[in-house]
Amino acid sequence: MPVLMRARGRAESHRASTPLELFFDLCFVVAVAQAGRQLVHALAEGHPGHGVVGYLMVFFAIWLAWLNFSWFASAYDTDDPLYRVVTLVQIVGVLVLAAGVPRAFTAGDFRIVWVGYVVMRLALVSQWLRAAHDTRGAERRTALRYASGVTLCQIGWAALLLLPPADAPWVFIVMGALELSVPALAERDRPTGWHPHHIAERYGLFTLIVLGETVSAATVAVQSALDEHHDLAVLLPIAAGGLLLVFAAYWIYFAVPIHLHLRSNQQAFLWGYGHYLVFGSAAAIGAGIEIAVEESAGRAHLSAHAAAACVTVPAALYLVTVWLIHSRHQKRGPAQQLVLPVAAVAVLACTFAGSAAVLAAGLVAAVTVAVGITLTARQGTALAEE
Template sequence: MSDTPRRRLAAGSGVLRRMTTRGRDEEHRVATPLELFFDLCFVVAVAQAGGQLVHALVEAHPGHGVQGYLMMFFAIWWAWMNFTWFASAYDTDDVLFRGMTLVQIAGVLVFAAGIPRAFDSGDFRVIWFGYLVMRLAMVAQWLRAGLSTTGRERRTALRYAAGVSACQVGWLGLLFLPDGARSWLFLGMAICEMAVPVWAERDYQTGWHPHHIAERYGLFTIIVLGETVSAATVAVQSAVDEHRALGVLLPIAAGGLLIIFAAYWIYFAVPIHLHLISNRQAFLWGYGHYLVFGSVAAIGAGIEVAIEEATGKAHVSTFAASGTVTLAAALFMFTVWLIHSRHQKRGPLQQAVLPVSAVLVLACTFAGRWAVLLAGAVATATVAVGVTLTARGGTALGQEEERGGGSEEAGRDRG
């Protein structure tokens, strides 16, 4: 083990240490137990948002449900993003850093507790307060980074602190504006939130670690997939207990499981850290994961809706219930291709697999009771075709390695 990892491990027992940028070439840079704990606590918020989406869809209120879900999931995803990129650059792992992170976790739990009230009655007070708790800790972390650095790096940290604070004040509009104006405020504030990193890092790029960031996003994908499996399992169990309609439920359960397994395979089929050379690639890739994470969680919600409809408990048609699964699965496939997989695909056939499969999954909506199972079969075939084409033609990364330019060190040199 190199000296840097040893120093990082030793720092865990320190009360306070100077917060300096971690090196992008640091070896053995992996997710810490604290980061994993932070991710797991977000499962509560993801489950709350997904549950409210299911409730709205089965009651035939798709507009209200989808809009509320998109808003709540943006808030969940953005809070996770704020911490993840900061920790990749400035994780000191001392007592103060850990304490501030635990405060953020407390804010996540308060936020999660307010999701049902925001969905049902438009009361955002608990959600705003939970975000305030998270933001106070996040601003304190950025101020600490600013005090520990100099020059452009300090200016970047202070810009983050100012931008995050200003956005939190802007969200106060959710508490006072009428219902019709809140959606427009949310859209405007979401744009402002995403503009903060672009503005803050225009002169200095924080020292996030490409391999660490790729791992963190991958781990959160697994956590959201796990929540999807859990929600679908509970829905199947409840339906069996109440109706014992195994003949109706098994195709949905089997198809849903195939979709989830395929989603895992598709996301992790290619390495991505070599693509994350600078902020230009990283921002687009990171922001695009709003749709990746959101669609994964929506697959679980869709499976629940399909089960509710199959057992006669949903006020929607079979076509609409099937569409909640197929639309989410198709969106996942296309978004993963657009921001993630296509950078390592080689040739038109490999590039076409996921977009074509997304269209085929959408077409499965018309298959009635068999729609989910058929979509699962298409997703499974997608994986099989992708594996076959890769085995025959390799990937862009493999081609680059053959030319001697595909190592991680080469990727860093190009950055």
């Protein structure tokens, strides 16, 4: 007898990510790596405008695909054979999307990316239709609205294939806004049963995957430079500073239990949408470290300060965004609240350190973590004394 797709409860205990969800996330590493690699090529060749705009568009496509699946799975994960097969079909779409990233980035040709999206969206719509078939009343209407909204948006993305490449950024802005409005419209009568602890874990795991890809990209860049007999004394500060930045990024993100903040759709959606900048900036740090290595080896067509900015700007953006949507909800008092914004300004200032910028930014990030730990410990001591 087939399993009915019913909503899972928000108060469900021991709700954790499934092996299928983890497998789904790992397949996104390919797409994230492709986006980062194309950003490195564009920046190293001295095309920052094209590189940044292309990266923002491609990463939005990657992030949106992951977001669509993650929130549905948090509400309706039956984990039966049919659900697993449909999810594996979505993974096929992810891999097709990843294959199309280089062509979309360099030539503005989104045909392969769009085909990958069609595969993912057909699978996702079938999941929503299954949920609508197995439910009644307001819950059924919510599922049907999601199915309709996703379908209409996918048709809208066809504009990328019909309009000139120069119009692609405007298409992304319009379609991105429409995509992000679908959940609010679909859930206006009845919210889906997403689970706060589960969705917080899912976002945390994807943050780890992106940071892991950053470490991998930076390691390959340093290894490549060493293989070409470049001076270890020049590369070591970049490697050390980059590693400190990634370690600090991990520590800062996981310093607070965010699931306690996710009590309503409005809070959860703003937090979830803000992760576009968290994930994108975290991945861009790795690309920036690669650029710094390329510049130190004399293979990049940009100055030392410009190469430094490729690291410090995404690192500062990461700090500010994590504070704005994530950390500040658990901070108490002006001292704790100011740590990350001040650190972001200090990291940006490291841009002017030139070839020592990455190490300087890494040291600032490490000091930021130490200050945060100290302030938290003092607050705990003060509360205990009361």
